[in-house]
Amino acid sequence: MQQATHRDTHRIVMLAFPDAQILDVTGPLEIFSRTARWTEEHVEAGWTPYSVEIVAERAGSVRMSSGLEIMASRSCFDVDRADTLLVAGGVGHRQVAANAAILSWLKGAAARSDRVGSICTGAFILAAAGLLDGRRATTHWAYCQELSRVANCSVSADTLYVRDGNIYTSAGVTAGMDMALALVEEDMGRAIALRVAQELVMYLFRPGGQSQFSRQLEAQKREGPFGELQLWMIEHLGQPLSLDALAEKAGISSRHFTRRFTAEFGMAPVAYLTHLRIERARSLLETSRQSAKAIARETGFGNEQNLRRAFRKALGVTPEDYRARFGSGSAE
Known part of the structure; x- marks a missing residue:
């Protein structure tokens, strides 16, 4: 993907669902929204390189696994495509992976989107939609063996995130932020990604191959x-x-x-x-x-x-x- 210019606003759409892990949703989106704010303040006023949106099966309040609620701006079925389409993980992923309507939408929207990614067990949803067939992927280390059994993909069991073509998958929770930061580097260059990481007090660019656990x-x-x-x-x-x-x-x-x-x-x-x-x-x-x-x-x-x-x-x-x-x- 080419690096963004001042004319671009890159649309990030995150699919959330009941009992999703809230950091899977908000962590990556904060990377992109903070990048947009930093760019407007320090590079070019009026340039918004990213817009972020949360969607779900139905618009409105969605209860996360923590008990907190987030707001989906609209139904996913109203979204035809995105520049980057992301799928959260969490304990509710099994219900979504068995939802034929969402899977059909996801498969079509993914085909029209530039990039598609998952955080944590969101990989199971991508797999159920056939998006991981023949690819390399990862998920939270505790679920890697299960993903190997149910998905037609090669699972990298001890990596933070994996890119295969335009499909990105990440390990659990905060690894989604590492993956998002790597996407910012792709789009905006290393210098801006570095400044965003510094503002968020993150270790910059943990490599995708870094171990998920000790x-x-x-x-x-x-x-x-x-x-x-x-x-x-x-x-x-x-x-x-x-x-x-x-x-x-x-x-x-x-x-x-x-x-x-x-x-x-x-x-x-x-x-x-x-x-x-x-x-x-x-x-x-x-x-x-x-x-x-x-x-x-x-x-x-x-x-x-x-x-x-x-x-x-x-x-x-x-x-x-x-x-x-x-x-x-x-x-x-």
Whole structure:
């Protein structure tokens, strides 16, 4: 999508519904409305690059899952298209995903809109309308396995947001704001997106591939030998950690270890270990001044070449580019 000019007013339409998560609705819309206000005040008076609107099955008050109510300006059936059409998530998503009339409207409106996106479990509504067929997508980490079962799409289970063509999906709640900020950067450029993020006291541009949750917290919640193994792996990432060593630590024969580990975690041990190492390396690049060589040794990649290869494959950037964008200090 081309960046906006002073002649553009980009229409953002958000579909809300009873028992939606209120931050799924208001969080992204605040990003766009704050961008519009900032632009009018600091760039060009009279230029309103974004307009925002909430719609629902029926116009009027819509009760959110928190008990608070928001106002839908009109029925979604009165909306033919939008520049960006967004769908909220929340505990009421199942009812919407089973509503044939809304799904039919959504499919038609999406075909006429420039961009379509979902926040959190709104991905299930897009999937029910067939909009995720053959695409990559994400949702809140607690619902990723379910989305994989019911949708004809490839689910990225540990990312903040995913873009596939003109379809955008985000993880839970505040990740919708990260996705909205990335859309502002697409439309308005990085400088304006940066100023909006500063006004909202946000960390700017958490990358879409950033983890939705802490592996260490996950390990602390998991019971049994695999929870202990997770913590042990996190604490020993700099070691070789062969399959035999992992199996021995878990108290399981090497013959059955890979099968049981994969069933427990949804990925093979080597792939999971790589995830842990990348997560740790990202943290060090963001917060420390260690060199890439030292980080590669500490995280078990061994050398800079292996670290760079893993980063390019997982995140699409080099460790140096990642640090330049997200790091808090220079390397030693």
